[in-house]
Structures are given as structure tokens and as C-alpha cells.
Amino acid sequence: MSDTQNFIVLGGSGGGLNIAHSFLKYMEPELKKLGKTYHLYIVDSSSHFFWNTGSPRSLVSATLLPTEKLFVPIADGFNSYDASLYTIIHGTAISWDVEGRTVTIKLAADEATQTLPYYALVLATGTRSPSPATSLHGNHMLSKAALEDLNNKIPSATSVIVAGGGPTGVEVAGEIGHFLNGSAGWFSSRPANPKAKVTLITKSDTLLPVLSKPRALTAETYLNKVGVDVVYNISVVSSTTDADGKTTVNLSNGEQWTADVYIPAWGTTPNTEYVPADLKNDQGYIKTNPTTLRIDAAGSRVYVAGDVGDYSRGGYHSLYTATPILAANIRRDLLAAAAPDETSVPDRLFTANNTETQAVPIGPRGVGAVNGWSLPSFLIWLLKGRDYMVGNALKTVHGRMV
Numbered sequence: 144m145s146d147t148q149n150f151i152v153l154g155g156s157g158g159g160l161n162i163a164h165s166f167l168k169y170m171e172p173e174l175k176k177l178g179k180t181y182h183l184y185i186v187d188s189s190s191h192f193f194w195n196t197g198s199p200r201s202l203v204s205a206t207l208l209p210t211e212k213l214f215v216p217i218a219d220g221f222n223s224y225d226a227s228l229y230t231i232i233h234g235t236a237i238s239w240d241v242e243g244r245t246v247t248i249k250l251a252a253d254e255a256t257q258t259l260p261y262y263a264l265v266l267a268t269g270t271r272s273p274s275p276a277t278s279l280h281g282n283h284m285l286s287k288a289a290l291e292d293l294n295n296k297i298p299s300a301t302s303v304i305v306a307g308g309g310p311t312g313v314e315v316a317g318e319i320g321h322f323l324n325g326s327a328g329w330f331s332s333r334p335a336n337p338k339a340k341v342t343l344i345t346k347s348d349t350l351l352p353v354l355s356k357p358r359a360l361t362a363e364t365y366l367n368k369v370g371v372d373v374v375y376n377i378s379v380v381s382s383t384t385d386a387d388g389k390t391t392v393n394l395s396n397g398e399q400w401t402a403d404v405y406i407p408a409w410g411t412t413p414n415t416e417y418v419p420a421d422l423k424n425d426q427g428y429i430k431t432n433p434t435t436l437r438i439d440a441a442g443s444r445v446y447v448a449g450d451v452g453d454y455s456r457g458g459y460h461s462l463y464t465a466t467p468i469l470a471a472n473i474r475r476d477l478l479a480a481a482a483p484d485e486t487s488v489p490d491r492l493f494t495a496n497n498t499e500t501q502a503v504p505i506g507p508r509g510v511g512a513v514n515g516w517s518l519p520s521f522l523i524w525l526l527k528g529r530d531y532m533v534g535n536a537l538k539t540v541h542g543r544m545v
């Protein structure tokens with residue numbers, strides 16, 4: 144019987160890939176010296192990673208930000224490792240036997256199922272936004288098709304509705320407004336000749352809840368400058384695609400609006416359908432030890448990486464802080480199990496950053512703050528709005544952030 148233990152990572156995006164590379168680069172060689180052999184499995188419903196941070200611009204026009212740059216084959220990032228050490232499975236985790244320490248995966252190729260036992264398990268299945276244009280909803284081809292569909296519709300659109308007042312909705316509305324309507328000059332509040340009526344609706348009484356009220360109001364001013372109107376305290380109850388390709392939305396105030404393009408961009412849903420209910424909080428996020436990032440109720444060596452856990456409010460900035468800490472704690476656990484007589488090192492502890500930290504490009508401008516300190520508009524453009532940091536897609540897949 145093989146002594147090889149399975150190290151399984153569910154989800155091959157920012158969180159999962161960081162841990163997978165940490166494992167192959169640093170942990171596996173160390174454990175091998177102790178006579179322990181492991182096999183890494185990376186499981187993802189998509190064969191390609193999606194840099195969805197760039198989707199607000201890419202959905203407007205593939206000329207502005209080519210779709211190809213947003214999607215990177217996950218397998219390409221692992222070519223430099225010994226192929227016998229890892230397997231990338233294109234499939235979806237559909238159930239998790241916590242007692243039996245197995246996960247069952249539905250394979251994308253033939254829909255057959257495969258059950259794998261694990262020695263260590265990392266859950267990194269993230270979240271999804273309502274539209275496949277802004278997050279993966281299965282294989283990446285769905286998202287690519289959704290982006291291309293919008294690329295075809297938006298240039299000729301004269302009416303656009305975006306629903307959701309968080310960063311995704313604001314960025315999407317800002318990009319569409321700028322592309323279709325241009326931008327107002329220094330002394331104007333609106334573009335001179337707007338081509339399209341672009342409306343951002345939010346069920347809240349403010350935009351961008353992470354940012355302060357004055358910055359949220361500045362966001363509205365910048366949206367107005369690219370011809371976007373903001374309507375507060377209304378939500379979309381349902382939407383239907385009409386025979387002519389337009390969309391009619393039914394609103395919470397009883398009104399019906401019709402537009403050439405409708406983009407739902409509110410909130411996110413955790414991808415945790417395979418997780419037993421007692422391990423999830425009321426919103427469906429995985430209950431995670433907020434400092435060690437283990438799932439204490441799931442037995443030894445079970446962890447959470449990225450947005451699927453309830454330990455932070457999510458986002459790449461949180462993920463980049465949390466994954467080195469998580470990697471240190473996984474290494475600690477695996478070394479302690481491999482060499483129990485050695486003195487074990489203490490856990491590294493994570494602290495969530497709940498300060499006012501967010502950067503939101505709005506067409507050629509932007510609002511944001513770091514730890515409550517204001518970021519000037521031009522800096523947001525320089526750091527993020529210029530190219531939506533698309534270079535990070537390759538870096539993430541190839542483990543260059545680890």
C-alpha cells in the first residue's frame with residue numbers, strides 16, 4: 144500500500160493557487176526530507192483562472208482590455224514542478240464527508256464522479272457574483288461568452304441598467320458611462336453629448352458601503368461626470384429578456400424599466416453547496432477560526448483560503464495577507480505530524496483588516512482609501528484603473544506572488 148498522503152485544494156483561484164504553490168515550492172521538499180510523500184490535487188470547475196478584477200472594463204470592450212488577458216490556463220502555472228507530485232482535476236466538488244475525510248468531485252469531462260480521501264484539505268472555492276461576466280459560474284467559457292455578448296451589445300446601447308451599489312456595480316457603471324458618454328470637463332457635472340442613459344440602482348441609501356459617506360458621495364459625482372445616474376433605495380426583484388433582446392426589470396417600488404443592456408452586479412454568493420450546513424454561517428460562508436484559518440469543527444488539517452471563509456470581508460488585499468499565514472500554519476501542522484518528537488512552532492495568527500480600505504476606479508477617475516487615508520483620484524487610476532492590474536493574472540497562476 145502506498146504511503147503517499149493526499150493534500151487536496153478545492154478551488155484554483157487566488158486563494159487556492161497561492162496555497163498550492165506554497166505547498167509544492169516549500170512544504171513538499173521539506174516533508175520529503177523527513178521521509179513523507181504527498182500528492183497535491185488542485186480541483187476547479189474551470190480549467191482557466193479568471194482575473195475578474197478586470198471584467199468591468201473587459202465587458203465594455205475587448206479592445207480596451209482584451210478578454211484573453213483575463214483567462215489563464217491553471218495547468219500552465221505548474222509546468223515547472225515534478226509532474227508526479229500533483230494532479231489538476233477539472234471538476235466540481237459536490238460533497239464532502241467530514242467524518243470519512245473524503246471529497247467527491249464531478250468531473251467536467253464526462254460528469255463521472257471521483258471520491259478522494261485527504262490527509263489535508265484546503266477549501267478555496269470562493270464566491271460568485273450574479274453575472275458570469277464578473278465571476279466564474281463553472282468553466283471559464285461561460286464567462287468568456289458572457290463578456291463577448293456584452294462586447295457586442297454595449298457599443299450600440301442607448302439604455303443600460305446596472306444593479307448593485309458595491310465596487311463591482313460602480314466600476315461597471317463607470318466603465319460603461321465613460322465608454323458610451325465620454326467624460327465631463329473640469330467645470331461640468333455631466334458629459335456634453337451623452338449617447339446612452341446609464342442608470343445605477345442600489346437598494347441601499349449609499350454607494351460603496353466600505354468607504355466613508357463623503358467618499359461615497361464623491362463616487363456619485365464621478366459617475367455623473369460619465370453620464371451615469373444613481374437611484375437609491377430600489378432593488379431589482381426580477382428580470383426578463385424580451386423578444387427584441389432588451390431586458391425588462393421589475394423593481395421593488397412596483398415599476399418596470401426596460402433597457403438595451405442590464406447587468407446584475409449586487410453582492411456575492413459563497414460557493415459552498417458541497418459543505419455540510421453545520422460548518423456554514425447564516426450567509427453560507429464557511430465557519431473559520433478567524434486567527435488560525437483552520438476549520439476547527441472539521442478535524443485535523445482542514446483549512447480555508449480566500450473569500451469562502453467567514454474570517455474577513457474578502458478581497459485580494461485580505462487574501463494576500465491571509466494566505467502566507469495560512470501556509471505557515473499548514474506547514475506547522477504537517478511538520479508536527481511528520482516529526483512529532485520535534486518541538487513544534489507556534490501558530491501564526493491572522494487579524495482581519497476592517498478599516499476603510501478599497502480602491503474603486505470610476506471611468507478616468509476613482510475613489511478610495513487605505514486604512515482610512517484618502518487615495519487621490521489620479522493614484523487610483525495609476526494603481527488600478529489604468530489596466531485593472533491585469534498583469535497579476537499570470538503572476539497568480541504561476542505562483543509569483545508566493
Ligand SMILES: Cc1cc2nc3c(=O)[nH]c(=O)nc-3n(C[C@H](O)[C@H](O)[C@H](O)COP(=O)(O)OP(=O)(O)OC[C@H]3O[C@@H](n4cnc5c(N)ncnc54)[C@H](O)[C@@H]3O)c2cc1C
Nearest residue numbers: 154156157158187188236268269270414449450458459460
Ligand atoms: C468584478 C469583480 C472585481 C473585483 N475587484 C477586486 C479588486 O479590485 N480588489 C480586490 O481586492 N478584490 C476584488 N474582487 C474580489 C476578488 O475577485 C476576490 O477576493 C478573489 O477572487 C477571491 O479569490 P478566491 O480564491 O477566494 O475565490 P474565487 O476567485 O471566487 O475563486 C473560486 C474558485 O473556486 C472554483 N470553484 C467554485 N466552486 C467550486 C467547487 N464546488 N469545486 C471546485 N471548484 C470550485 C471557481 O471555479 C474558482 O476558480 C473583485 C471581484 C469581482 C467579482
